[in-house]
Amino acid sequence: MNGRHENPPDELAKWEVQVRKGGLGLAVLAVLWPERLYGLEILRRLESQAGMSIPEGTIYPLLSRMKADGLVDSEWVEAEAGHPRKYYSLTDPGRRRVREMAHSWRAFAKGLERLLGPLEGDLS
Amino acid sequence: MSDDAGMAHLDCYLEQVRRNLKSLPKSEVEEIAAELRSHVLDRVEGAPTPHRVEEAIAALGNPREVARLNLTERVAVELERDRSPLTVLRGIARLAGLSLYGFFAGLVSFTGYVLAAGFLITAVSKLVSRTHAGLWRWPDGKGGYGFVFGVTNHPGARELLGWWLVPVSLAAALLLGWLTWRFGIFSVRHMRRVAQRGRA
Numbered sequence: 649m650n651g652r653h654e655n656p657p658d659e660l661a662k663w664e665v666q667v668r669k670g671g672l673g674l675a676v677l678a679v680l681w682p683e684r685l686y687g688l689e690i691l692r693r694l695e696s697q698a699g700m701s702i703p704e705g706t707i708y709p710l711l712s713r714m715k716a717d718g719l720v721d722s723e724w725v726e727a728e729a730g731h732p733r734k735y736y737s738l739t740d741p742g743r744r745r746v747r748e749m750a751h752s753w754r755a756f757a758k759g760l761e762r763l764l765g766p767l768e769g770d771l772s
Numbered sequence: 773m774s775d776d777a778g779m780a781h782l783d784c785y786l787e788q789v790r791r792n793l794k795s796l797p798k799s800e801v802e803e804i805a806a807e808l809r810s811h812v813l814d815r816v817e818g819a820p821t822p823h824r825v826e827e828a829i830a831a832l833g834n835p836r837e838v839a840r841l842n843l844t845e846r847v848a849v850e851l852e853r854d855r856s857p858l859t860v861l862r863g864i865a866r867l868a869g870l871s872l873y874g875f876f877a878g879l880v881s882f883t884g885y886v887l888a889a890g891f892l893i894t895a896v897s898k899l900v901s902r903t904h905a906g907l908w909r910w911p912d913g914k915g916g917y918g919f920v921f922g923v924t925n926h927p928g929a930r931e932l933l934g935w936w937l938v939p940v941s942l943a944a945a946l947l948l949g950w951l952t953w954r955f956g957i958f959s960v961r962h963m964r965r966v967a968q969r970g971r972a
Contacts (some may be wrong), residue, residue, distance in 0.1 A: 669968075687807065688814040705833035706968070708807055709845035716849045724806075731813045732806070 668700060674753055675700055676710060677738065677746040680720065684737035687711065711736055719745055778820035782812055785829050792839030795866035796846065804842050808832060837967070840870050844964040851960055857949065860956035861885065867963055877959035884952030888945045894922050895941035906931035 679685065679693045687707055694700040714720045719742035727733045738746065764771075786805045793801045813820065815828040832838055847863040861881055868878030897905035905922065908929040912918045920926070933940060 686814070687811050703833065704811070704831045705838045705841055708804070708811075709841045712842070713845055713849055729814065729818065731810055733810050733814065734807050 668702070671753070672700070672702065672710070673714075674746065674749045676707075676714070677719065677742060677749065680736060680738045680742070681746060684735040686733040686735050690736070714742070718742070775820050778816070778822045778825040781822055781825050782809065782820065782829070785812075785835060788835035789839050792836055792870070793843060795869060796843065800846070808838065836870075840963075840967040843867060843870060844960070844967045847960055848964045851957060855953075855957065857885070857953045857956075860953055860960070863960050864956050867960065871963065871966075873959070873966075874963060877956070877963075881952055881956050881959075884948055884955065888949035888952065890922070891941045891945035891948065895938045895945065897923060898935070898937045898941070906937050907933045 675694055675698055676690060679690055679697070685693065688704075690711075691702065691704060691707055694702065711720060711722070715722055715736075718739055720736045721739050722734050722736050724732045725735050786809055789808060790801050790805055793804060796804075811832065812825060812828040815831070816824040833841070843866060847866055850859060851863055864874075864878050864881045867874040869875070894905050904925070908920045908924045908926065909917050909932055910926050910929040918926070920929075931937075
């Protein structure tokens with residue numbers, strides 16, 4: 649028997665991970681749109697505003713890549729908390745990128761919503 | 773006293789992360805360690821008891837995982853900007869200490885480039901000294917033959933390829949160099965995927 653069919657919740661969890669991964673870049677850039685934030689703030693806002701709970705260790709490599717790509721900038725700031733914090737902010741190319749990504753995401757989501765229309769009654 | 777123990781625990785964790793990142797430039801290692809330190813201190817909200825520090829560290833991941841994520845991401849970014857064989861080899865060398873696969877990829881890359889260089893040197897040697905570089909064969913005295921590709925002074929050895937050695941060696945050097953280069957790029961991507969999957 650095929651293991652794939654024996655444990656559908658695992659398959660669903662894998663699919664959810666892929667969807668989350670796909671949207672993570674946009675989510676991180678979007679959360680930086682209004683103001684500069686430090687790593688833990690980014691994680692907390694992703695969780696509270698979008699219900700996205702991601703492993704904490706993954707956020708810094710992602711931010712480092714975004715910095716290397718010129719989408720975000722960072723600076724160390726002496727915080728009132730008594731230790732320095734590294735704040736991230738969007739650069740101009742980062743702002744352009746998040747607009748483009750948001751546009752694509754909305755078009756994709758709208759199309760998917762149309763496809764899911766017939767399921768409406770079954771989902772409630 | 774309790775907070776001191778928590779801070780000591782954090783310092784120990786960061787030291788292990790540093791050890792796993794030693795193939796990166798020191799300034800980058802310190803930047804990563806400083807940011808992780810800041811993250812943990814924010815998470816414990818001014819009360820770095822051993823228990824709270826442990827919780828914060830557990831959420832980040834073990835030092836090896838954290839180092840692996842940071843290192844593979846940095847190497848992958850470098851390769852996206854510059855895919856020259858030297859950059860790929862340097863990237864592979866940086867990842868070699870991270871896992872068994874990293875070590876294997878390092879070994880294969882090193883061997884591949886050494887063999888490619890060997891073929892190249894053989895081709896050049898043939899142009900410089902026709903009589904010494906080639907595909908040599910000689911009777912081994914037991915009814916069979918001994919072979920060597922390159923340079924030999926074996927008595928009774930006969931060269932088989934002649935000037936064909938030059939294009940054959942150049943083609944082998946190019947093919948082997950290209951395959952090793954592609955394998956290096958594949959390996960970096962593979963190790964990055966594995967590191968991300970481990971923390972998904």
